Amino acid sequence: MASLIVLAVIVLAAIFGPLIYPVDPSVQDIDNLRAYPSPGHPLGTDDLGRDTLARLLSGLRVSLSVAILVESFIVIVGAGLGILAGYYGGWIDTVVSRLADMLFAFPGLLLAILISAVFGPSVGAMAGGAGRLLLVSFALALVGWPLMARYARGQTLSLMPRPFIESAQALGADHRHILGRHMLPNLTSLIIVAATLDVVTIIVSEATLGLLGLSAQPPQTSLGKMIVEAFGYITLNWTQVLFPSLVLAVLVLTLSFIGDGLQEAVERR
Amino acid sequence: MLQYLARRFLSLIFVLFSITFLTFIIGYLAPGDPIQAMMGSRRDPKVYQQLRQQYGLDRPWYEQYLGYVSGVLRGDLGRSYRYAGRPVWDLIRQGLPVSISLGMVALTLSVLVGLPVGVLAAAKANGVFDRASMVVMLTLFAVPTFVTAGILQIVQVILYQNNLPSLPPSGWGQPVNWVLPVVVLATTSVGYLARLTRSTMVDVMRQDYIRTAVAKGVSRGRILTHHALRNGLIPIVTVLGPAVAFVVVGSFVVENVFRVPGVGFLAVQAIGARDYPVIQSITLLLAFVVVVMNLITDLAYMVLDPRIRV
Numbered sequence: 001m002a003s004l005i006v007l008a009v010i011v012l013a014a015i016f017g018p019l020i021y022p023v024d025p026s027v028q029d030i031d032n033l034r035a036y037p038s039p040g041h042p043l044g045t046d047d048l049g050r051d052t053l054a055r056l057l058s059g060l061r062v063s064l065s066v067a068i069l070v071e072s073f074i075v076i077v078g079a080g081l082g083i084l085a086g087y088y089g090g091w092i093d094t095v096v097s098r099l100a101d102m103l104f105a106f107p108g109l110l111l112a113i114l115i116s117a118v119f120g121p122s123v124g125a126m127a128g129g130a131g132r133l134l135l136v137s138f139a140l141a142l143v144g145w146p147l148m149a150r151y152a153r154g155q156t157l158s159l160m161p162r163p164f165i166e167s168a169q170a171l172g173a174d175h176r177h178i179l180g181r182h183m184l185p186n187l188t189s190l191i192i193v194a195a196t197l198d199v200v201t202i203i204v205s206e207a208t209l210g211l212l213g214l215s216a217q218p219p220q221t222s223l224g225k226m227i228v229e230a231f232g233y234i235t236l237n238w239t240q241v242l243f244p245s246l247v248l249a250v251l252v253l254t255l256s257f258i259g260d261g262l263q264e265a266v267e268r269r
Numbered sequence: 270m271l272q273y274l275a276r277r278f279l280s281l282i283f284v285l286f287s288i289t290f291l292t293f294i295i296g297y298l299a300p301g302d303p304i305q306a307m308m309g310s311r312r313d314p315k316v317y318q319q320l321r322q323q324y325g326l327d328r329p330w331y332e333q334y335l336g337y338v339s340g341v342l343r344g345d346l347g348r349s350y351r352y353a354g355r356p357v358w359d360l361i362r363q364g365l366p367v368s369i370s371l372g373m374v375a376l377t378l379s380v381l382v383g384l385p386v387g388v389l390a391a392a393k394a395n396g397v398f399d400r401a402s403m404v405v406m407l408t409l410f411a412v413p414t415f416v417t418a419g420i421l422q423i424v425q426v427i428l429y430q431n432n433l434p435s436l437p438p439s440g441w442g443q444p445v446n447w448v449l450p451v452v453v454l455a456t457t458s459v460g461y462l463a464r465l466t467r468s469t470m471v472d473v474m475r476q477d478y479i480r481t482a483v484a485k486g487v488s489r490g491r492i493l494t495h496h497a498l499r500n501g502l503i504p505i506v507t508v509l510g511p512a513v514a515f516v517v518v519g520s521f522v523v524e525n526v527f528r529v530p531g532v533g534f535l536a537v538q539a540i541g542a543r544d545y546p547v548i549q550s551i552t553l554l555l556a557f558v559v560v561v562m563n564l565i566t567d568l569a570y571m572v573l574d575p576r577i578r579v
Contacts, residue, residue, distance in 0.1 A: 101280070102287035106552070107514035107559040113521070114295055114552045117540040122300040204413045208522060211415055212537055227419055231526060238423045245419040249412050256411040 003254040003261070010251055014064050017057035025054035026219035034237040043243050046226070047233050052240060056247055059223040062216045063251070066133060066206045070140045071199050078145030079191050082152025086160070087179060096153070100146035109205055112139035116214040136215050140205055144198065151194055155187055189266050197259035200252050207248055223248045273571070281564060288556045293337050296549045297330055346550040351542045357550045361532060367441070368524070368531035372516045374447065375454035379512065383459045384505070387466025391501075392493055394471050403467065410460025414519045418453045418526045425449075439528040450527045454519050458512040465508050466501070473501040503574045510563040517555045 029049040037044045043052040085096040116139050123131035159165055168178050209215040210222025223244050230240035304320045321327050325336050346357040386406065390399040428435035440446050474497055482492050524533035532551055539547035
Protein backbone atom coordinates (compact mmCIF):
# COMPACT_ATOMS: atom_id res chain seq x y z
CA MET A 1 0.00 0.00 0.00
CA ALA A 2 2.82 2.37 0.91
CA SER A 3 4.47 1.40 -2.37
CA LEU A 4 1.33 2.36 -4.29
CA ILE A 5 1.29 5.81 -2.70
CA VAL A 6 4.98 6.37 -3.49
CA LEU A 7 4.40 5.25 -7.07
CA ALA A 8 1.42 7.58 -7.39
CA VAL A 9 3.52 10.49 -6.12
CA ILE A 10 6.27 9.74 -8.67
CA VAL A 11 3.82 9.45 -11.56
CA LEU A 12 2.01 12.64 -10.55
CA ALA A 13 5.34 14.44 -10.22
CA ALA A 14 6.29 13.37 -13.73
CA ILE A 15 2.94 14.51 -15.16
CA PHE A 16 2.31 17.73 -13.24
CA GLY A 17 5.81 18.51 -11.97
CA PRO A 18 6.75 20.81 -14.85
CA LEU A 19 3.54 22.82 -14.20
CA ILE A 20 4.25 23.31 -10.53
CA TYR A 21 7.97 23.79 -11.02
CA PRO A 22 8.20 25.56 -14.39
CA VAL A 23 11.98 25.79 -14.69
CA ASP A 24 13.47 25.02 -18.10
CA PRO A 25 15.74 21.96 -17.69
CA SER A 26 18.09 23.16 -20.43
CA VAL A 27 18.68 26.73 -19.22
CA GLN A 28 22.21 27.21 -17.90
CA ASP A 29 22.85 29.26 -14.79
CA ILE A 30 26.55 29.88 -15.37
CA ASP A 31 27.05 31.58 -12.03
CA ASN A 32 25.95 28.40 -10.30
CA LEU A 33 27.82 25.43 -11.73
CA ARG A 34 27.68 22.16 -9.77
CA ALA A 35 25.78 23.96 -7.01
CA TYR A 36 24.60 22.27 -3.85
CA PRO A 37 20.89 22.46 -3.04
CA SER A 38 19.77 26.04 -2.35
CA PRO A 39 16.50 28.02 -2.47
CA GLY A 40 17.23 29.00 -6.11
CA HIS A 41 17.92 25.41 -7.14
CA PRO A 42 16.20 23.05 -4.67
CA LEU A 43 18.36 20.10 -5.76
CA GLY A 44 21.36 22.05 -7.02
CA THR A 45 22.74 22.22 -10.55
CA ASP A 46 24.92 20.09 -12.82
CA ASP A 47 28.30 20.95 -14.34
CA LEU A 48 26.63 23.13 -16.98
CA GLY A 49 24.53 24.98 -14.42
CA ARG A 50 21.27 23.29 -15.37
CA ASP A 51 18.67 22.92 -12.65
CA THR A 52 18.71 19.37 -11.29
CA LEU A 53 15.09 19.23 -10.10
CA ALA A 54 13.86 20.34 -13.52
CA ARG A 55 16.13 17.82 -15.24
CA LEU A 56 14.98 15.04 -12.92
CA LEU A 57 11.34 15.78 -13.74
CA SER A 58 12.12 15.77 -17.45
CA GLY A 59 14.16 12.57 -17.15
CA LEU A 60 11.36 10.93 -15.22
CA ARG A 61 8.93 11.76 -18.02
CA VAL A 62 11.25 10.14 -20.55
CA SER A 63 11.69 7.13 -18.33
CA LEU A 64 7.99 6.61 -17.68
CA SER A 65 6.87 7.28 -21.25
CA VAL A 66 9.35 4.75 -22.63
CA ALA A 67 8.29 2.27 -19.96
CA ILE A 68 4.58 2.65 -20.73
CA LEU A 69 5.09 2.54 -24.48
CA VAL A 70 7.30 -0.53 -24.37
CA GLU A 71 5.24 -2.41 -21.82
CA SER A 72 2.02 -1.81 -23.76
CA PHE A 73 3.70 -3.27 -26.83
CA ILE A 74 5.01 -6.23 -24.86
CA VAL A 75 1.62 -6.97 -23.33
CA ILE A 76 -0.33 -6.58 -26.58
CA VAL A 77 2.10 -8.26 -28.94
CA GLY A 78 4.00 -10.55 -26.58
CA ALA A 79 1.09 -11.83 -24.52
CA GLY A 80 -1.17 -11.81 -27.59
CA LEU A 81 1.17 -13.95 -29.66
CA GLY A 82 1.85 -16.19 -26.67
CA ILE A 83 -1.85 -16.87 -26.11
CA LEU A 84 -2.46 -17.53 -29.80
CA ALA A 85 0.57 -19.82 -29.97
CA GLY A 86 -0.56 -21.76 -26.91
CA TYR A 87 -4.18 -21.97 -28.03
CA TYR A 88 -3.84 -22.85 -31.69
CA GLY A 89 -0.50 -24.67 -31.58
CA GLY A 90 0.63 -25.80 -35.04
CA TRP A 91 2.53 -23.45 -37.30
CA ILE A 92 1.62 -20.31 -35.31
CA ASP A 93 3.24 -21.88 -32.29
CA THR A 94 6.31 -22.90 -34.26
CA VAL A 95 6.81 -19.45 -35.77
CA VAL A 96 6.28 -17.57 -32.52
CA SER A 97 8.44 -19.93 -30.48
CA ARG A 98 11.30 -19.92 -32.99
CA LEU A 99 11.24 -16.12 -33.26
CA ALA A 100 11.30 -15.87 -29.48
CA ASP A 101 14.16 -18.37 -29.27
CA MET A 102 16.11 -16.38 -31.81
CA LEU A 103 15.83 -13.18 -29.79
CA PHE A 104 16.44 -15.05 -26.55
CA ALA A 105 19.86 -16.04 -27.84
CA PHE A 106 21.12 -12.61 -26.85
CA PRO A 107 21.59 -12.11 -23.14
CA GLY A 108 19.59 -9.27 -21.65
CA LEU A 109 20.22 -5.88 -23.13
CA LEU A 110 22.97 -6.75 -25.59
CA LEU A 111 20.79 -6.72 -28.69
CA ALA A 112 19.08 -3.50 -27.61
CA ILE A 113 22.49 -1.90 -27.06
CA LEU A 114 23.66 -3.02 -30.49
CA ILE A 115 20.53 -1.74 -32.25
CA SER A 116 20.50 1.62 -30.45
CA ALA A 117 24.22 2.09 -31.02
CA VAL A 118 24.18 1.30 -34.72
CA PHE A 119 21.00 3.11 -35.77
CA GLY A 120 20.83 5.80 -33.08
CA PRO A 121 22.94 8.48 -34.78
CA SER A 122 20.93 8.34 -38.01
CA VAL A 123 17.43 8.42 -36.50
CA GLY A 124 18.17 11.15 -33.95
CA ALA A 125 16.51 13.93 -35.90
CA MET A 126 13.46 11.92 -36.98
CA ALA A 127 9.99 12.33 -35.49
CA GLY A 128 10.74 15.82 -34.20
CA GLY A 129 13.76 14.82 -32.14
CA ALA A 130 12.00 11.83 -30.62
CA GLY A 131 13.71 9.44 -33.04
CA ARG A 132 16.18 8.20 -30.47
CA LEU A 133 13.50 7.48 -27.91
CA LEU A 134 11.37 5.65 -30.45
CA LEU A 135 14.39 3.59 -31.48
CA VAL A 136 15.21 2.79 -27.86
CA SER A 137 11.58 1.82 -27.27
CA PHE A 138 11.60 -0.35 -30.37
CA ALA A 139 14.83 -2.06 -29.29
CA LEU A 140 13.54 -2.70 -25.76
CA ALA A 141 10.20 -3.98 -27.03
CA LEU A 142 11.99 -6.27 -29.46
CA VAL A 143 14.09 -7.90 -26.75
CA GLY A 144 11.25 -7.80 -24.21
CA TRP A 145 8.30 -9.47 -25.92
CA PRO A 146 9.65 -13.05 -26.14
CA LEU A 147 9.68 -13.50 -22.37
CA MET A 148 6.06 -12.37 -22.10
CA ALA A 149 5.08 -14.53 -25.07
CA ARG A 150 6.68 -17.58 -23.53
CA TYR A 151 4.96 -16.91 -20.21
CA ALA A 152 1.53 -16.33 -21.75
CA ARG A 153 1.93 -19.41 -23.92
CA GLY A 154 2.77 -21.54 -20.90
CA GLN A 155 -0.19 -20.23 -18.93
CA THR A 156 -2.54 -20.77 -21.87
CA LEU A 157 -1.33 -24.33 -22.30
CA SER A 158 -1.98 -25.02 -18.63
CA LEU A 159 -5.56 -23.76 -18.99
CA MET A 160 -6.33 -25.82 -22.10
CA PRO A 161 -7.16 -29.13 -20.40
CA ARG A 162 -9.26 -27.45 -17.70
CA PRO A 163 -12.92 -28.56 -17.65
CA PHE A 164 -14.41 -25.14 -18.39
CA ILE A 165 -12.41 -24.84 -21.61
CA GLU A 166 -13.15 -28.39 -22.65
CA SER A 167 -16.85 -28.01 -21.97
CA ALA A 168 -16.95 -24.77 -23.95
CA GLN A 169 -15.34 -26.60 -26.82
CA ALA A 170 -17.73 -29.51 -26.46
CA LEU A 171 -20.68 -27.11 -26.54
CA GLY A 172 -19.41 -25.89 -29.89
CA ALA A 173 -18.23 -22.43 -28.88
CA ASP A 174 -16.07 -20.83 -31.56
CA HIS A 175 -12.41 -19.92 -30.98
CA ARG A 176 -13.13 -16.22 -30.56
CA HIS A 177 -15.65 -16.90 -27.84
CA ILE A 178 -13.35 -19.28 -25.97
CA LEU A 179 -10.36 -16.97 -26.23
CA GLY A 180 -12.28 -13.82 -25.29
CA ARG A 181 -14.66 -15.16 -22.66
CA HIS A 182 -12.75 -18.02 -21.07
CA MET A 183 -9.04 -17.61 -21.68
CA LEU A 184 -8.49 -13.87 -21.36
CA PRO A 185 -10.32 -13.32 -18.04
CA ASN A 186 -8.27 -16.10 -16.49
CA LEU A 187 -4.99 -14.83 -17.83
CA THR A 188 -5.46 -11.11 -17.15
CA SER A 189 -4.29 -11.06 -13.55
CA LEU A 190 -1.25 -13.22 -14.29
CA ILE A 191 -0.27 -10.96 -17.16
CA ILE A 192 -0.72 -7.83 -15.07
CA VAL A 193 1.65 -9.23 -12.46
CA ALA A 194 4.22 -10.23 -15.07
CA ALA A 195 3.93 -6.81 -16.69
CA THR A 196 4.45 -4.99 -13.39
CA LEU A 197 7.66 -6.90 -12.75
CA ASP A 198 8.67 -6.42 -16.37
CA VAL A 199 8.29 -2.63 -16.22
CA VAL A 200 11.11 -2.59 -13.66
CA THR A 201 13.42 -4.21 -16.20
CA ILE A 202 12.42 -1.70 -18.85
CA ILE A 203 13.03 1.32 -16.63
CA VAL A 204 16.46 0.00 -15.69
CA SER A 205 17.21 -0.87 -19.31
CA GLU A 206 16.28 2.59 -20.54
CA ALA A 207 18.47 4.11 -17.84
CA THR A 208 21.33 1.80 -18.84
CA LEU A 209 21.00 2.79 -22.49
CA GLY A 210 20.89 6.42 -21.34
CA LEU A 211 24.05 5.87 -19.33
CA LEU A 212 25.78 4.54 -22.43
CA GLY A 213 24.67 7.70 -24.25
CA LEU A 214 22.18 5.83 -26.41
CA SER A 215 18.83 7.07 -25.09
CA ALA A 216 17.42 10.62 -24.93
CA GLN A 217 19.70 13.34 -26.31
CA PRO A 218 19.82 16.98 -25.16
CA PRO A 219 17.69 18.96 -24.45
CA GLN A 220 15.89 15.87 -23.15
CA THR A 221 17.65 13.80 -20.57
CA SER A 222 17.64 10.31 -19.16
CA LEU A 223 18.08 9.43 -15.50
CA GLY A 224 20.94 7.11 -16.42
CA LYS A 225 22.73 9.84 -18.31
CA MET A 226 22.36 12.27 -15.41
CA ILE A 227 24.03 9.76 -13.10
CA VAL A 228 26.95 9.02 -15.39
CA GLU A 229 27.53 12.70 -16.15
CA ALA A 230 27.61 13.50 -12.45
CA PHE A 231 30.23 10.80 -11.89
CA GLY A 232 32.65 13.12 -13.67
CA TYR A 233 32.60 15.67 -10.85
CA ILE A 234 31.63 13.47 -7.92
CA THR A 235 34.55 14.73 -5.81
CA LEU A 236 33.34 18.32 -6.27
CA ASN A 237 29.66 17.70 -5.58
CA TRP A 238 28.37 14.24 -4.82
CA THR A 239 24.75 15.31 -4.36
CA GLN A 240 24.36 15.36 -8.13
CA VAL A 241 25.04 11.61 -8.28
CA LEU A 242 22.80 11.02 -5.30
CA PHE A 243 19.55 12.64 -6.46
CA PRO A 244 19.03 10.85 -9.79
CA SER A 245 20.24 7.59 -8.22
CA LEU A 246 17.71 7.95 -5.43
CA VAL A 247 14.83 8.72 -7.79
CA LEU A 248 15.66 5.71 -9.92
CA ALA A 249 16.17 3.43 -6.92
CA VAL A 250 12.87 4.47 -5.33
CA LEU A 251 10.98 4.06 -8.61
CA VAL A 252 12.44 0.62 -9.26
CA LEU A 253 11.97 -0.59 -5.69
CA THR A 254 8.33 0.52 -5.38
CA LEU A 255 7.49 -1.23 -8.63
CA SER A 256 9.36 -4.37 -7.49
CA PHE A 257 7.54 -4.45 -4.17
CA ILE A 258 4.18 -3.89 -5.85
CA GLY A 259 4.95 -6.65 -8.35
CA ASP A 260 6.10 -8.99 -5.60
CA GLY A 261 2.99 -8.30 -3.53
CA LEU A 262 0.69 -8.82 -6.51
CA GLN A 263 2.43 -12.07 -7.32
CA GLU A 264 1.94 -13.38 -3.82
CA ALA A 265 -1.72 -12.34 -3.92
CA VAL A 266 -2.31 -14.12 -7.22
CA GLU A 267 -0.45 -17.25 -6.15
CA ARG A 268 -2.41 -17.48 -2.93
CA ARG A 269 -5.68 -17.73 -4.82
CA MET B 270 19.32 -39.25 -23.00
CA LEU B 271 20.76 -39.41 -26.52
CA GLN B 272 17.58 -37.82 -27.76
CA TYR B 273 17.95 -35.05 -25.22
CA LEU B 274 21.54 -34.46 -26.25
CA ALA B 275 20.59 -34.40 -29.92
CA ARG B 276 17.83 -31.89 -29.26
CA ARG B 277 20.17 -29.77 -27.17
CA PHE B 278 22.73 -29.84 -29.97
CA LEU B 279 20.17 -28.79 -32.59
CA SER B 280 19.03 -25.88 -30.47
CA LEU B 281 22.66 -24.86 -29.98
CA ILE B 282 23.14 -24.68 -33.74
CA PHE B 283 19.94 -22.69 -34.10
CA VAL B 284 21.00 -20.25 -31.40
CA LEU B 285 24.45 -19.77 -32.90
CA PHE B 286 22.84 -19.17 -36.28
CA SER B 287 20.45 -16.59 -34.75
CA ILE B 288 23.26 -14.74 -33.06
CA THR B 289 25.50 -14.51 -36.11
CA PHE B 290 22.58 -13.75 -38.42
CA LEU B 291 21.11 -10.95 -36.30
CA THR B 292 24.49 -9.32 -35.66
CA PHE B 293 25.31 -9.61 -39.36
CA ILE B 294 22.01 -8.09 -40.49
CA ILE B 295 22.37 -5.17 -38.11
CA GLY B 296 25.89 -4.53 -39.37
CA TYR B 297 24.69 -4.92 -42.96
CA LEU B 298 21.91 -2.41 -42.49
CA ALA B 299 24.10 -0.02 -40.53
CA PRO B 300 24.09 3.48 -41.96
CA GLY B 301 27.35 4.79 -43.37
CA ASP B 302 29.84 3.34 -45.78
CA PRO B 303 32.57 1.25 -44.14
CA ILE B 304 35.00 1.69 -47.04
CA GLN B 305 34.54 5.45 -46.98
CA ALA B 306 35.16 5.37 -43.25
CA MET B 307 38.32 3.36 -43.73
CA MET B 308 39.68 5.57 -46.51
CA GLY B 309 39.16 8.70 -44.46
CA SER B 310 39.70 11.86 -46.48
CA ARG B 311 41.27 10.13 -49.46
CA ARG B 312 38.92 9.98 -52.43
CA ASP B 313 40.05 7.67 -55.15
CA PRO B 314 37.17 5.89 -56.94
CA LYS B 315 39.49 3.20 -58.23
CA VAL B 316 40.87 2.31 -54.81
CA TYR B 317 37.32 2.54 -53.47
CA GLN B 318 36.04 -0.05 -55.96
CA GLN B 319 39.04 -2.24 -55.29
CA LEU B 320 38.51 -2.18 -51.55
CA ARG B 321 34.80 -2.84 -51.94
CA GLN B 322 35.62 -5.89 -53.96
CA GLN B 323 38.36 -6.95 -51.59
CA TYR B 324 35.99 -6.82 -48.61
CA GLY B 325 33.26 -8.50 -50.64
CA LEU B 326 30.81 -5.64 -50.18
CA ASP B 327 29.75 -5.85 -53.82
CA ARG B 328 28.40 -9.35 -53.33
CA PRO B 329 24.76 -10.13 -52.43
CA TRP B 330 23.90 -10.21 -48.76
CA TYR B 331 23.69 -13.99 -48.32
CA GLU B 332 27.18 -14.43 -49.75
CA GLN B 333 28.37 -11.69 -47.41
CA TYR B 334 26.74 -13.51 -44.50
CA LEU B 335 28.50 -16.75 -45.38
CA GLY B 336 31.75 -14.82 -45.67
CA TYR B 337 31.09 -13.22 -42.30
CA VAL B 338 30.42 -16.57 -40.61
CA SER B 339 33.46 -18.23 -42.12
CA GLY B 340 35.50 -15.22 -41.00
CA VAL B 341 34.15 -15.53 -37.48
CA LEU B 342 34.98 -19.24 -37.47
CA ARG B 343 38.54 -18.40 -38.44
CA GLY B 344 38.74 -15.78 -35.70
CA ASP B 345 38.50 -12.90 -38.18
CA LEU B 346 35.99 -10.42 -36.76
CA GLY B 347 36.62 -7.70 -39.32
CA ARG B 348 38.50 -4.47 -39.00
CA SER B 349 37.94 -1.46 -36.78
CA TYR B 350 36.80 1.80 -38.40
CA ARG B 351 38.27 3.87 -35.66
CA TYR B 352 41.78 2.45 -35.63
CA ALA B 353 41.95 2.25 -39.40
CA GLY B 354 42.42 -1.31 -40.46
CA ARG B 355 43.26 -2.78 -37.07
CA PRO B 356 41.71 -6.21 -36.65
CA VAL B 357 38.83 -6.10 -34.17
CA TRP B 358 40.08 -9.25 -32.51
CA ASP B 359 43.34 -7.47 -31.60
CA LEU B 360 41.39 -4.80 -29.74
CA ILE B 361 39.13 -7.26 -27.96
CA ARG B 362 41.98 -9.54 -26.98
CA GLN B 363 43.52 -6.81 -24.87
CA GLY B 364 40.42 -6.31 -22.75
CA LEU B 365 39.36 -9.93 -22.51
CA PRO B 366 41.57 -11.14 -19.63
CA VAL B 367 40.54 -8.15 -17.52
CA SER B 368 36.81 -8.71 -18.09
CA ILE B 369 37.01 -12.46 -17.62
CA SER B 370 38.87 -12.26 -14.31
CA LEU B 371 36.63 -9.46 -13.05
CA GLY B 372 33.53 -11.47 -14.01
CA MET B 373 34.82 -14.69 -12.46
CA VAL B 374 35.66 -13.03 -9.16
CA ALA B 375 32.26 -11.32 -9.08
CA LEU B 376 30.44 -14.58 -9.83
CA THR B 377 32.39 -16.42 -7.15
CA LEU B 378 31.53 -13.72 -4.65
CA SER B 379 27.85 -13.84 -5.52
CA VAL B 380 27.74 -17.62 -5.11
CA LEU B 381 29.62 -17.43 -1.81
CA VAL B 382 27.14 -14.88 -0.44
CA GLY B 383 23.93 -15.73 -2.32
CA LEU B 384 23.80 -19.45 -1.61
CA PRO B 385 24.28 -19.36 2.18
CA VAL B 386 21.84 -16.47 2.55
CA GLY B 387 19.21 -18.33 0.51
CA VAL B 388 19.72 -21.56 2.46
CA LEU B 389 19.60 -19.84 5.84
CA ALA B 390 16.47 -17.93 4.84
CA ALA B 391 14.77 -21.15 3.77
CA ALA B 392 15.85 -22.95 6.95
CA LYS B 393 13.28 -20.89 8.80
CA ALA B 394 10.87 -19.72 6.13
CA ASN B 395 8.94 -16.58 7.12
CA GLY B 396 11.20 -16.08 10.11
CA VAL B 397 12.84 -12.76 10.90
CA PHE B 398 16.04 -13.54 9.02
CA ASP B 399 14.07 -14.77 6.01
CA ARG B 400 11.94 -11.63 5.80
CA ALA B 401 14.78 -9.21 6.38
CA SER B 402 17.31 -10.86 4.10
CA MET B 403 14.82 -11.28 1.27
CA VAL B 404 13.96 -7.58 1.32
CA VAL B 405 17.67 -6.81 1.14
CA MET B 406 18.17 -9.32 -1.67
CA LEU B 407 15.22 -7.97 -3.63
CA THR B 408 16.74 -4.52 -3.26
CA LEU B 409 20.14 -5.71 -4.45
CA PHE B 410 18.53 -7.44 -7.39
CA ALA B 411 16.22 -4.60 -8.40
CA VAL B 412 18.44 -1.57 -7.90
CA PRO B 413 20.49 -1.09 -11.07
CA THR B 414 24.26 -1.54 -10.91
CA PHE B 415 25.01 2.08 -11.64
CA VAL B 416 22.91 3.23 -8.70
CA THR B 417 24.76 0.85 -6.39
CA ALA B 418 28.00 2.09 -7.93
CA GLY B 419 26.96 5.70 -7.40
CA ILE B 420 26.06 5.20 -3.77
CA LEU B 421 29.32 3.37 -3.04
CA GLN B 422 31.25 6.13 -4.82
CA ILE B 423 29.52 8.78 -2.72
CA VAL B 424 30.50 6.91 0.42
CA GLN B 425 34.12 6.82 -0.78
CA VAL B 426 34.11 10.55 -1.50
CA ILE B 427 32.71 11.38 1.92
CA LEU B 428 35.23 9.08 3.63
CA TYR B 429 38.04 10.66 1.63
CA GLN B 430 36.95 14.20 2.39
CA ASN B 431 36.93 13.43 6.09
CA ASN B 432 40.41 11.93 5.90
CA LEU B 433 39.11 8.45 6.61
CA PRO B 434 40.48 5.40 4.80
CA SER B 435 38.73 5.04 1.44
CA LEU B 436 38.99 3.05 -1.76
CA PRO B 437 40.16 4.64 -5.01
CA PRO B 438 37.10 5.74 -7.03
CA SER B 439 38.53 4.50 -10.32
CA GLY B 440 41.61 3.12 -11.99
CA TRP B 441 43.13 -0.27 -12.57
CA GLY B 442 46.32 -2.11 -11.69
CA GLN B 443 46.37 -2.41 -7.91
CA PRO B 444 44.43 -5.02 -5.93
CA VAL B 445 42.43 -2.28 -4.15
CA ASN B 446 41.03 -1.25 -7.53
CA TRP B 447 39.19 -4.56 -7.68
CA VAL B 448 37.04 -4.11 -4.60
CA LEU B 449 34.39 -1.69 -5.82
CA PRO B 450 33.91 -3.10 -9.35
CA VAL B 451 33.66 -6.66 -8.04
CA VAL B 452 31.18 -5.76 -5.31
CA VAL B 453 28.99 -3.74 -7.67
CA LEU B 454 29.13 -6.37 -10.39
CA ALA B 455 28.12 -9.06 -7.92
CA THR B 456 25.07 -7.28 -6.46
CA THR B 457 22.51 -8.22 -9.12
CA SER B 458 23.49 -11.87 -9.23
CA VAL B 459 23.72 -12.11 -5.43
CA GLY B 460 20.12 -10.96 -5.13
CA TYR B 461 19.01 -13.26 -7.91
CA LEU B 462 20.87 -16.31 -6.56
CA ALA B 463 19.75 -15.83 -2.95
CA ARG B 464 16.09 -15.44 -3.89
CA LEU B 465 16.12 -18.45 -6.15
CA THR B 466 18.01 -20.59 -3.64
CA ARG B 467 15.46 -19.69 -1.02
CA SER B 468 12.42 -20.57 -3.10
CA THR B 469 13.98 -23.84 -4.29
CA MET B 470 14.94 -24.83 -0.77
CA VAL B 471 11.51 -23.95 0.59
CA ASP B 472 10.01 -26.29 -2.01
CA VAL B 473 12.41 -29.06 -1.07
CA MET B 474 11.73 -28.64 2.65
CA ARG B 475 8.05 -29.40 1.98
CA GLN B 476 8.86 -32.80 0.45
CA ASP B 477 7.84 -36.02 2.14
CA TYR B 478 11.35 -37.33 2.67
CA ILE B 479 12.18 -34.23 4.69
CA ARG B 480 9.12 -34.82 6.86
CA THR B 481 10.28 -38.41 7.30
CA ALA B 482 13.69 -37.20 8.42
CA VAL B 483 12.09 -34.79 10.89
CA ALA B 484 9.85 -37.58 12.20
CA LYS B 485 12.74 -39.92 12.84
CA GLY B 486 14.45 -37.20 14.84
CA VAL B 487 17.25 -36.03 12.60
CA SER B 488 18.60 -32.69 13.75
CA ARG B 489 17.62 -29.55 11.88
CA GLY B 490 21.16 -28.77 10.76
CA ARG B 491 21.69 -32.27 9.43
CA ILE B 492 18.41 -32.23 7.53
CA LEU B 493 19.47 -29.00 5.91
CA THR B 494 22.95 -30.09 4.88
CA HIS B 495 22.42 -33.79 4.20
CA HIS B 496 18.85 -34.05 2.96
CA ALA B 497 17.63 -30.76 1.61
CA LEU B 498 20.74 -29.17 0.18
CA ARG B 499 21.66 -32.05 -2.11
CA ASN B 500 18.40 -31.91 -4.00
CA GLY B 501 17.95 -28.21 -3.49
CA LEU B 502 21.20 -27.31 -5.17
CA ILE B 503 20.39 -29.00 -8.47
CA PRO B 504 18.03 -26.36 -9.87
CA ILE B 505 20.39 -23.68 -8.67
CA VAL B 506 23.05 -24.85 -11.11
CA THR B 507 20.78 -23.72 -13.94
CA VAL B 508 20.81 -20.20 -12.56
CA LEU B 509 24.46 -19.79 -13.35
CA GLY B 510 23.50 -19.18 -16.97
CA PRO B 511 21.38 -16.10 -16.23
CA ALA B 512 23.84 -15.03 -13.53
CA VAL B 513 26.61 -14.95 -16.13
CA ALA B 514 24.33 -12.89 -18.36
CA PHE B 515 23.84 -10.35 -15.54
CA VAL B 516 27.59 -10.12 -15.04
CA VAL B 517 28.22 -9.74 -18.77
CA VAL B 518 25.71 -6.92 -19.20
CA GLY B 519 26.71 -5.40 -15.87
CA SER B 520 30.32 -5.19 -17.01
CA PHE B 521 29.29 -2.62 -19.63
CA VAL B 522 28.23 -0.31 -16.83
CA VAL B 523 30.74 -1.21 -14.16
CA GLU B 524 33.82 -1.06 -16.36
CA ASN B 525 32.81 2.40 -17.50
CA VAL B 526 31.96 3.78 -14.11
CA PHE B 527 35.21 2.52 -12.59
CA ARG B 528 37.35 2.92 -15.73
CA VAL B 529 38.32 -0.73 -15.89
CA PRO B 530 40.06 -1.41 -19.23
CA GLY B 531 37.96 -4.43 -20.20
CA VAL B 532 35.70 -5.40 -23.06
CA GLY B 533 32.73 -3.42 -21.74
CA PHE B 534 34.84 -0.28 -21.62
CA LEU B 535 36.00 -0.91 -25.16
CA ALA B 536 32.40 -1.41 -26.26
CA VAL B 537 31.24 1.92 -24.89
CA GLN B 538 34.18 3.73 -26.47
CA ALA B 539 33.30 2.03 -29.75
CA ILE B 540 29.68 3.17 -29.35
CA GLY B 541 30.87 6.74 -28.92
CA ALA B 542 33.09 6.51 -31.99
CA ARG B 543 30.45 4.65 -34.07
CA ASP B 544 32.93 1.86 -34.58
CA TYR B 545 30.28 -0.67 -35.64
CA PRO B 546 32.52 -3.70 -36.32
CA VAL B 547 33.82 -3.51 -32.75
CA ILE B 548 30.33 -3.16 -31.21
CA GLN B 549 29.05 -5.94 -33.43
CA SER B 550 31.90 -8.30 -32.54
CA ILE B 551 31.66 -7.68 -28.81
CA THR B 552 27.93 -8.40 -28.91
CA LEU B 553 28.63 -11.58 -30.82
CA LEU B 554 31.35 -12.62 -28.42
CA LEU B 555 29.34 -11.95 -25.25
CA ALA B 556 26.27 -13.71 -26.64
CA PHE B 557 28.53 -16.63 -27.45
CA VAL B 558 29.92 -16.69 -23.90
CA VAL B 559 26.40 -16.83 -22.48
CA VAL B 560 25.36 -19.57 -24.92
CA VAL B 561 28.33 -21.69 -23.90
CA MET B 562 27.58 -21.10 -20.20
CA ASN B 563 23.99 -22.16 -20.76
CA LEU B 564 25.17 -25.31 -22.48
CA ILE B 565 27.53 -26.13 -19.62
CA THR B 566 24.83 -25.60 -17.01
CA ASP B 567 22.38 -27.77 -18.96
CA LEU B 568 24.92 -30.56 -19.17
CA ALA B 569 25.81 -30.16 -15.49
CA TYR B 570 22.12 -30.39 -14.67
CA MET B 571 21.91 -33.65 -16.51
CA VAL B 572 24.91 -35.08 -14.70
CA LEU B 573 23.61 -33.97 -11.30
CA ASP B 574 20.00 -34.99 -11.69
CA PRO B 575 19.52 -38.57 -12.84
CA ARG B 576 15.77 -37.97 -13.28
CA ILE B 577 16.38 -35.84 -16.35
CA ARG B 578 18.33 -38.52 -18.17
CA VAL B 579 15.37 -40.80 -18.73
